[in-house]
Amino acid sequence: SFSGTWKVDRSENYDKFMEQMGINVMKRKLAEHDNLKVTIEQTGDKFHIKESSTFRTKDIDFTLGVAFDYSLADGTEVSGTWEMEGDMLKGKFTRKDNNKVLTTTRALVGGELVQSYNYEGVDAKRIFKKQ
Ligand code: MYR
Secondary structure, eight states: OOOEEEEEEEEESHHHHHHHTTOOHHHHHHHHTOOOEEEEEEETTEEEEEEEOSSOEEEEEEETTOOEEEEOTTSOEEEEEEEEETTEEEEEEEETTTOOEEEEEEEEETTEEEEEEEETTEEEEEEEEEO
16 A cells, blocks of 8 residues: 655656746755655545655645645645555646646655656656665
8 A cells, every 4th residue: 555654765857847947057956965854644545645855844734636726835725636556546637837747756666665757748757765
């Protein structure tokens, strides 16, 4: 299950992804070392997420298939949903500032939590280890 505390271990193409998101180089450098930690508690189709990083701590509640608002660490506001497809969580979020879509997935692969991101043709991954 996705439940547990997950600490980012490594990222792939995350800088390019953030660049595509319009994040400036200084913020990108800080974000590469954000020590992101995500605690996931799942109860049926309800999720409670505790996010902590060098930028902030944040609590998020959502229900699968139900739209909610979220602000990224740089302040960008999005709205969208997570759905479960097989063993994978699939998220689709729309930026409020430009209506463009960010998609993301979470999957368990070999004991690690792999989160993928796509925005405007650029893919990235962040891989988390269980604490
Ligand atoms: C959660 O499940 O953790 C909360 C909802 C996440 C919504 C979308 C996540 C995309 C994060 C992208 C960060 C990249 C910053 C440029």
